[in-house]
Amino acid sequence: MHVTLAATPLARLRGLIGRREPRPLLLVPAAAIHTWGMRFAIDVVFLDAELRVVKVVRGLPPRRLASARRARAVLELPAGGADGLEEGAKLALRR
Numbered sequence: 001m002h003v004t005l006a007a008t009p010l011a012r013l014r015g016l017i018g019r020r021e022p023r024p025l026l027l028v029p030a031a032a033i034h035t036w037g038m039r040f041a042i043d044v045v046f047l048d049a050e051l052r053v054v055k056v057v058r059g060l061p062p063r064r065l066a067s068a069r070r071a072r073a074v075l076e077l078p079a080g081g082a083d084g085l086e087e088g089a090k091l092a093l094r095r
Contacts, residue, residue, distance in 0.1 A: 003026050021078075026074070027074045027076065030072075032074075034065050035062045040078075043059065046066075056086065058083075059079050
């Protein structure tokens, strides 16, 4: 899957806000997200520094907060996009 990287403060702040459709977005660094201004629910995958899943929040609706204490990055996915991902799974990124 193609994932967009949001590594600047402005890119992380904007995230998926105002988008008509969700798309995979990796926020780095991040340990918390909000869905204010979004029009859809998303799946949220919190990752540690080694890209190991520390928490999965499925179907997070608009106007909500989510966080994970040990997270260093957050992967935002369309609702249902985290199906099959569980805590402890390790993700890999490639260009």
